[in-house]
Amino acid sequence: MAWIFSLSAECGDKTSAEILALHFETQWTGIRYIINTKFQLSVDTFQDIENNWWCRVCSDNISSVGIDSPESANLMTELGFSLYDDLSLFSKLPHTKFRYALVGVEVDEFRTYSELIEDLPNLSIPGLVLSTELTQGLETLSGFQEFSSGYIWQPYKGEVYHTSMALQT
Numbered sequence: 001m002a003w004i005f006s007l008s009a010e011c012g013d014k015t016s017a018e019i020l021a022l023h024f025e026t027q028w029t030g031i032r033y034i035i036n037t038k039f040q041l042s043v044d045t046f047q048d049i050e051n052n053w054w055c056r057v058c059s060d061n062i063s064s065v066g067i068d069s070p071e072s073a074n075l076m077t078e079l080g081f082s083l084y085d086d087l088s089l090f091s092k093l094p095h096t097k098f099r100y101a102l103v104g105v106e107v108d109e110f111r112t113y114s115e116l117i118e119d120l121p122n123l124s125i126p127g128l129v130l131s132t133e134l135t136q137g138l139e140t141l142s143g144f145q146e147f148s149s150g151y152i153w154q155p156y157k158g159e160v161y162h163t164s165m166a167l168q169t
Contacts, residue, residue: 003105003106004058004105004106004108005058005059005076005079005080005103005104005105005159006056006057006058006059006103006104006107006108007024007056007057007058007080007083007084007087007101007102007103007107008054008055008056008057008101008102008103008107008108008109008110009054009055009056009087009098009099009100009101009129010048010052010053010054010098010099010100010101010113010116011052011053011054011055011097011098011099012052012053012097012098012099012113013052013053014045014047014053016053016096016097016098017045017053017054017055017098018045018055019095019096020055020090020096020098021043021044021045021055021057023086023089023090023093023096024041024043024055024057024086024090025043027086027089028040028041028043028057028086034075034078034079034082037075039059039079040059040060041057041058041059041060042057042058042059042060043055043056043057044056048109048112049109049112050112050113050114052112052113054108054109055098056108057083059079068161069161070161072159072161073158073159073160073161074159076105076158076159077158077159080103080104080127080156080158080159081156081158083103084103084127084129084156087101087129088147088148088151091147091148091149091150091151092148092149097131098131099113099130099131099133099134100116100128100129100130100131100134101128101129102125102127102128102129103127103156104127104159105159110125116134117134120134120135120138120141121138121139121141123141123154124142124143124154125154126154126155126156126157127153127154127155127156127157128153128154129147129151129152129153130144130151130152130153131150131151132150132151132152133150135152
């Protein structure tokens with residue numbers, strides 16, 4: 001089984017997911033270097049079990065076994081920050097939207113929309129970006145701060161290598 005590092009963003013509708021996918025395809029045209037490593041991203045859209053649309057952005061060459069060394073954790077962390085920067089740029093464009101997003105290992109469909117709404121008052125997921133439309137009527141969520149206009153997040157702390165996890169692969 002592959003353990004994929006990606007940015008996954010739940011957009012709700014197909015058009016929004018396709019617009020976000022196009023944004024990342026445009027931002028990452030060609031090859032980008034991070035910590036002297038070449039990255040080329042693949043971008044796709046898919047529908048979850050609740051019929052909501054997602055955009056997934058992952059690197060074809062970072063890892064298929066998860067975080068297997070301190071170096072891969074550092075590389076994923078730097079790529080993660082870069083993906084969040086590009087997501088922040090996207091959120092500032094007119095007529096663009098997503099409902100929530102997360103960067104990490106195996107974050108595809110980490111919560112369906114209904115699960116997220118149910119868990120919202122108690123969420124503590126570093127790197128989670130939420131549309132403020134989702135949080136209207138709730139008290140201030142602990143640990144969240146502004147990501148960009150219309151979005152809040154629990155700041156991303158990066159990826160961590162654990163020797164016990166490496167032994168399982």
